[in-house]
Every structure is written in structure tokens, then in C-alpha cells.
Amino acid sequence: MDRPPDAAEIVEVVTDWYAASARDLPWREPGASAWSVLVSEVMLQQTPVARVLPVWREWCERWPTPAALAAATPGDAVHAWGRLGYPRRALRLHAAARAVVEQHGGEVPADHAALRALPGVGDYTAAAVAAFAHGGRHAVLDTNVRRVLGRVLDGVAAPRPAITRAERERAEALLPADGRQAARWSVGVMELGALVCTARAPRCGDCPLATRCRWLAAGRPETGPPRRAQVWEGTDRQARGTLLAVLRAAPGAVPRARLEDAWPEEVQRERALAGLLHDGLVEELPGGAYALPGRWGAAAG
DNA sequence: CATTCGTGGTT
DNA sequence: TAACCAAGAAT
Numbered sequence: 001m002d003r004p005p006d007a008a009e010i011v012e013v014v015t016d017w018y019a020a021s022a023r024d025l026p027w028r029e030p031g032a033s034a035w036s037v038l039v040s041e042v043m044l045q046q047t048p049v050a051r052v053l054p055v056w057r058e059w060c061e062r063w064p065t066p067a068a069l070a071a072a073t074p075g076d077a078v079h080a081w082g083r084l085g086y087p088r089r090a091l092r093l094h095a096a097a098r099a100v101v102e103q104h105g106g107e108v109p110a111d112h113a114a115l116r117a118l119p120g121v122g123d124y125t126a127a128a129v130a131a132f133a134h135g136g137r138h139a140v141l142d143t144n145v146r147r148v149l150g151r152v153l154d155g156v157a158a159p160r161p162a163i164t165r166a167e168r169e170r171a172e173a174l175l176p177a178d179g180r181q182a183a184r185w186s187v188g189v190m191e192l193g194a195l196v197c198t199a200r201a202p203r204c205g206d207c208p209l210a211t212r213c214r215w216l217a218a219g220r221p222e223t224g225p226p227r228r229a230q231v232w233e234g235t236d237r238q239a240r241g242t243l244l245a246v247l248r249a250a251p252g253a254v255p256r257a258r259l260e261d262a263w264p265e266e267v268q269r270e271r272a273l274a275g276l277l278h279d280g281l282v283e284e285l286p287g288g289a290y291a292l293p294g295r296w297g298a299a300a301g
Numbered sequence: 302c303a304t305t306c307g308t309g310g311t312t
Numbered sequence: 313t314a315a316c317c318a319a320g321a322a323t
Contacts, residue, residue, distance in 0.1 A: 040319085041319065041320095042319095042320095043319090044318085044319040044320095045318090045319065045320045045321070046306090046307085046308095046317090046318060046319080046320060046321095047307085047308080047318060047319085048308095048309085048310075048317090048318045048319095049318085049319080050310085050318095051308080051309075051310085051318090052319090083307080083308060083309080084307080084308075085306085085307030085308040085309085085318095086306055086307055086308085086320090086321090087306090087307075088306070088321090088322090089306095089320090089321085092321085092322095119321095119322095120320090120321065120322090121321085122320060122321045122322080123320090123321090124319070124320060124321085125319085125320075125321085128319070140319090142319045142320080143318085143319075143320085144318095144319065145319090161302095161303090162302070162303090190319065193319090194318090194319075199316090199317070199318090200311090200312080200316075200317080201312090229314090229315065229316075230315095230316085230317085232307090232308095236305085236306090237305080237306060237307060237308095238307085240306080240307080241306095241307050241308075244307090275306095279306090303323100304322100304323085305321105305322085305323085306320105306321095306322095308318100309317105309318100310316105310317095310318095311315100311316080311317090312313095312314100312315085312316080312317105
């Protein structure tokens with residue numbers, strides 16, 4: 001449980017690098033609200049920064065507080081989510097906004113457990129919001145941080161698919177005692193993984209940890225079995241995405257025939273539609289039409 | 302613990 | 313160009 005002897009050194013090197021090399025992202029600005037940080041973190045789950053930026057700006061302008069989003073319909077959130085992918089995140093963010101209003105007086109909580117209890121907020125996002133928005137001292141273990149620590153400290157190219165207890169305890173042991181310094185270290189090591197210690201073509205020549213990296217010292221060995229390639233053509237996900245795209249583009253309700261045109265294969269279309277209805281991403285109207293939830297009467301935009 | 306869940310840029 | 317993959321969460 002003791003801090004590794006060179007922990008302070010690694011933390012200092014990374015935080016110095018971050019101060020000089022970090023991207024200028026709006027949710028990192030001093031004036032960013034905890035709510036805007038939460039919105040960014042949920043949007044950034046499995047979605048690249050470049051695609052998040054314009055949607056995040058639109059959301060923050062339109063719904064600057066949890067109460068503002070809570071007053072909208074879930075369908076409005078799904079619609080404004082656009083093409084970020086994994087649209088259930090939009091639904092969960094909307095549900096989180098309502099929970100914040102109802103259970104936390106409209107203020108995004110600073111407590112990790114309270115954050116973790118919000119819809120769409122897992123271990124990573126709870127730690128990130130607690131740390132980045134509130135200065136709390138929490139280990140922030142996303143895929144970037146796991147990759148950097150795995151390479152530098154373990155000498156392996158990629159971390160295991162599932163996070164281990166030992167990994168979490170080590171990350172906690174690395175944390176500076178002060179919460180805000182810990183947050184700076186966390187965002188710094190995350191940024192290092194995003195910009196330098198990347199999954200595919202790491203730029204070890206630009207890495208501040210190059211002289212301390214076990215993986216680089218070992219000659220950057222490829223370790224572990226390659227991940228199974230994810231198929232896309234003909235999957236239920238593609239069908240769901242296609243159907244939801246039709247509903248997103250429509251001003252209001254959509255007749256069933258238009259969904260049948262969008263995905264002619266019946267068995268898969270019905271399965272996908274049933275899934276969307278089950279998830280609450282789509283609403284079935286009395287007349288046999290479909291719409292984003294709460295947007296059946298929506299005019300345009 | 303393994304699966305499911307979008308999307309589009311990069312290599 | 314097909315494959316890869318980008319700040320995970322829920323079940």
C-alpha cells in the first residue's frame with residue numbers, strides 16, 4: 001500500500017508535461033460547471049473528442065443546468081445527441097439530470113457514491129467528475145491511464161480487458177495526497193495516453209516517461225492475443241442505428257412503413273425495434289406510428 | 302465475467 | 313480498403 005519510491009517523480013514529470021502540452025478543451029476551463037463536466041464525460045465514453053466538441057457546446061448552451069435538461073423530454077435529449085453513437089447515453093444523461101434535480105437539489109454531487117448512483121455513471125465517470133469538477137481525490141482509471149501504467153510499470157503493450165483489483169489499488173497508491181494535485185495527475189496521465197502513449201502508434205520519442213518506461217526498455221513487445229474484430233454489417237446494432245436515424249431526422253412521428261423501408265428484413269427489424277422500445281429510445285403511438293419519446297408532437301428542430 | 306450497445310475518422 | 317478503435321456502462 002506504500003507509494004512506489006518513484007511515484008512522486010512520475011507524477012511531477014507527467015503534470016509538467018501536461019502543463020506544457022495539454023489540449024485546450026472547453027470542459028477543462030476553470031469556469032466549466034460540474035454539470036458541463038458530467039455532460040462531457042458521458043459524451044466521451046467511447047466517442048472521440050473531435051466528435052464530442054460541437055455536440056457538447058450545443059448541449060451546454062441549450063441545457064446549461066441539470067434542471068434545464070430535466071425539463072426537456074427524453075426524446076429531445078436523444079435527438080440532440082445526434083450521431084455520437086450509443087444513444088442510450090443520451091437517455092441516461094437525461095435521467096441523471098432528473099435524479100440530480102430530485103435528489104440533489106439540482107447540484108451535481110461531489111460524492112463519489114452519489115455520482116456512481118446516477119444513470120450512466122460508472123466507476124470511471126464518477127471518479128472523473130468527482131476529481132475534475134470537484135477536486136476530489138479519486139483514482140481515475142480510463143483506458144488511457146490503464147495503458148500508460150501498464151506500459152510504464154508492467155512493460156505490457158495493452159492492459160487486460162477487465163480491470164483488476166491490484167490495478168486499482170496501485171492507481172490509488174500513486175495518487176498525490178492533495179485532491180487537486182491528484183486530479184491534475186489524473187488528467188495529465190490520461191492526456192498522455194490520448195496524445196503520446198496511444199494504442200496504435202505510440203510516439204515514444206515525445207514521451208516524458210520514456211526513460212522510465214519498462215515497455216520501451218523491453219523493446220515495445222507485442223503482448224496478449226489480438227482482440228476479436230467487431231463486425232458491423234448486418235448486426236442488430238446497425239439495424240437499430242438505421243431505424244433511430246430515421247426517427248431522429250423526422251420532425252415528429254414516423255409511420256411504420258418508413259421503418260420497413262429503412263430496414264426491409266423483417267425479423268431483424270422487428271427485433272431491433274422491440275429493443276429500441278424496450279430501451280425507451282423509441283415510443284409507439286396509438287396510430288401505429290413511432291417517434292422519439294415525448295417528441296411525437298414536436299414541430300421542427 | 303462476457304456481451305451488448307453506434308458512429309465515423311484513421312491507417 | 314478492410315480493419316481498427318475512441319475519456320465505458322449495464323446486464
